[in-house]
Amino acid sequence: MKLDNFPVIMSGWFKLFIIVFITLVYSGISYSQSYDKSGKTPEEKATKMADRMKQNLSLSDDQYKQIYNLALEKVKTHASNKEKYKTLDKEARKSMKMQNKAEYRKQLEGILNQDQITKMKRPNNNHYGTTTGHKGK
Numbered sequence: 135m136k137l138d139n140f141p142v143i144m145s146g147w148f149k150l151f152i153i154v155f156i157t158l159v160y161s162g163i164s165y166s167q168s169y170d171k172s173g174k175t176p177e178e179k180a181t182k183m184a185d186r187m188k189q190n191l192s193l194s195d196d197q198y199k200q201i202y203n204l205a206l207e208k209v210k211t212h213a214s215n216k217e218k219y220k221t222l223d224k225e226a227r228k229s230m231k232m233q234n235k236a237e238y239r240k241q242l243e244g245i246l247n248q249d250q251i252t253k254m255k256r257p258n259n260n261h262y263g264t265t266t267g268h269k270g271k
Contacts, residue, residue, distance in 0.1 A: 177212065180206035191250045200245045208238050
């Protein structure tokens with residue numbers, strides 16, 4: 135390979151590299167802007183929550199309907215509160231989230247029987263009870 139041809143070869147490979155790099159960066163930016171974390175409607179999220187509880191807690195059909203409605207309300211409230219959370223300071227946001235969680239738990243316990251509540255609070259039940267080790271965002 136002659137030294138005279140090196141810049142010509144390099145410039146061709148370099149142009150190709152730049153084109154590929156720009157394409158990858160552009161597609162990455164486009165993907166990140168359009169990416170929805172869950173991609174699910176509130177109804178789908180509520181159905182998933184209610185189905186999981188029905189499976190884990192052996193809900194009756196009436197309980198399932200009540201849990202679905204409660205979960206749907208929770209998902210919609212969470213979505214509407216997202217904008218409010220941005221304007222609050224960290225302590226106020228934490229307090230509001232804890233208050234919403236306590237209210238949800240109270241309503242949930244009004245639907246479930248004592249055995250189901252006990253089962254829900256068991257530490258080995260990963261979807262319910264305390265969330266130790268969860269760091270959040």
